[in-house]
Amino acid sequence: MRLKLFTLLLTIVPLIGLARQEDSLKIRAIANEILLHGQAYENLRILTKQVGARLTGSPQTYKAEAWGQQALQQAGADRVISQSCLVPHWIRGGKDEAWIAAPGKKNQPLDILALGNTVGTGPKGIQAPVVLVNSFEELEQKKAGLKGKIVFYNYKFNATYVRTFEAYRDAVGYRGSGPSQAARYGAVAVLIRSMSHAADNHPHTGSTRYNDSFPKIPAAAMGLQDADRLAALLEKEPVNVFLKTHGKMLPDTVAHNIIGEITGSEFPDEIITVGGHLDSWDAAEGAHDDGSGCVQSIEILRAFKAIGYKPKRTIRVVLFANEENGLRGGSRYAEEARTKKEKHIFALESDAGGFTPRGFGFTISPELLKKVQGWLPLLKPYGICELEQGGGGSDIGPLYRELGTPLAGLLPDSQRYFDIHHARSDVFEAVNKRELELGAVSMAALIYLVDKYGL
Incomplete structure (x- = not known):
């Protein structure tokens, strides 16, 4: 029996080697x-x-x-x-615009892109106070003060994830469901920190999924440099932002x-x-x-x-x-x-x-x-x-x-x-x-x- 097995192995091993060489x-x-x-x-x-x-x-x-x-x-x-x-x-429907609106001061532009599938603001745009939110947990803590406000989700990519898709999966919920979660508490629009860890200021768009139980509100992504600038300003004082988007679902x-x-x-x-x-x-x-x-x-x-x-x-x-x-x-x-x-x-x-x-x-x-x-x-x-x-x-x-x-x-x-x-x-x-x-x-x-x- 051992001799037969040994003979079989002598036959199989060269065939495997030949197949591997052929594949190579x-x-x-x-x-x-x-x-x-x-x-x-x-x-x-x-x-x-x-x-x-x-x-x-x-x-x-x-x-x-x-x-x-x-x-x-x-x-x-x-x-x-x-x-x-x-x-x-x-359709995007036109140029997306936003700026920090401070009375008596020059408007400070924010580089934004409306999120895909979102509604527009209307031709007059929206100007409202901004509420800084760093997580969904913080959204719950601040829910009583969100009516009539623009929610700014400033959730950052986790830089410790070497595999960057893990950082994306961790953060993308703010783009996908963030607008509806904010609308649930009366927010009139949403800005999000772009799903990126880039060093530039390009905004990154992407798809939003509205929850039909809540109002559909405009939403846009913001470049990371502008996101940092807006977050730093909000830590010091109240900020109003003007937002104008034109999105429409045909x-x-x-x-x-x-x-x-x-x-x-x-x-x-x-x-x-x-x-x-x-x-x-x-x-x-x-x-x-x-x-x-x-x-x-x-x-x-x-x-x-x-x-x-x-x-x-x-x-x-x-x-x-x-x-x-x-x-x-x-x-x-x-x-x-x-x-x-x-x-x-x-x-x-x-x-x-x-x-x-x-x-x-x-x-x-x-x-x-x-x-x-x-x-x-x-x-x-x-x-x-x-x-x-x-x-x-x-x-x-x-x-x-x-x-x-x-x-x-x-x-x-x-x-x-x-x-x-x-x-x-x-x-x-x-x-x-x-x-x-x-x-x-x-x-x-x-x-x-x-x-x-x-x-």
Whole structure:
């Protein structure tokens, strides 16, 4: 028996070694294609400079969809389709303005951006005393004095979180539910400290979710330098602020997920999804959020076609609609997958910026994670050091909830992401070509391994 086992091991070990060598060579071929002949950076330039900001429902939405269809066709997709969905249509409506109004003194401007999905102040604007609130607990303590006031949430990013997404998750509730919580106690408007730890003064917008039980009030994000200035002033004396915004929610409209795919050669009914979201906030070009994820996903398809790799399973690139202020595209994609009884074996999203890749976060069983971690030696040459539990993406999350699909999200270095997230500084020039391409390499390598070995 021992001799048979020893003989079996002598047979298996060389085969494992040969498979590992074959995988290493294939991934190297993919990497060389992307690093030497990549189109991701040029695709991103066209998306950001020729299409620009892509707020859901804007004319740029449909220009971006046309760009996506063309880019996928040029990448060699076997077929390209658009999947329609009803999406919210919020407009900013004009220039957002705010200033500190002190009688007998010159107005002191505050750099602000209205939060997405919020109502405007009306054409006359709002001028009211400001109440400084550093936490929701403090809001409760001061609730009796909030009627007719502007609440200023000055909750700061926790600088001790090395993983900056933890700081974002900790603070983002003030943007999401802060306006309704303030309105509950009679506040007439809200200002928030931007969801950032940047050193500049750019305001960072983002989506708000109103609680229909309370009045809808205007809300805007403020640049960090102005937030510090206003907070310091409020510690000394009462302050009135004038606020004028023009936000308005129009009736739902139609947008589209843009989908390109390579049909699987052995298991065409098994689908691997990879993508990013095509929409962006209107303040900037949406280069990191999430133009980068879109062009990286397209680049995977292009590289596979360029080196002649024929995947066993169907590889589907999805440029999702409406992630920023509704998540309707991701929900629609999952709903149709469930209705058609599609077999989705894996989904990967890039929505954390086009910075240097560090790893992947997975939402899978411990057994599958152990299997995936066995691939780490093949990914390490391209900068991937972590394959950990916990990850995915907003757009692919509905696949997990609807179908139980295993998920993963690319984890780039996050230190600079919230310097530009949802701000006017999220432009093409903020993206490094090499970092963007290495992210595409890492994603393509993971998709190749999932395609070959399954989950």
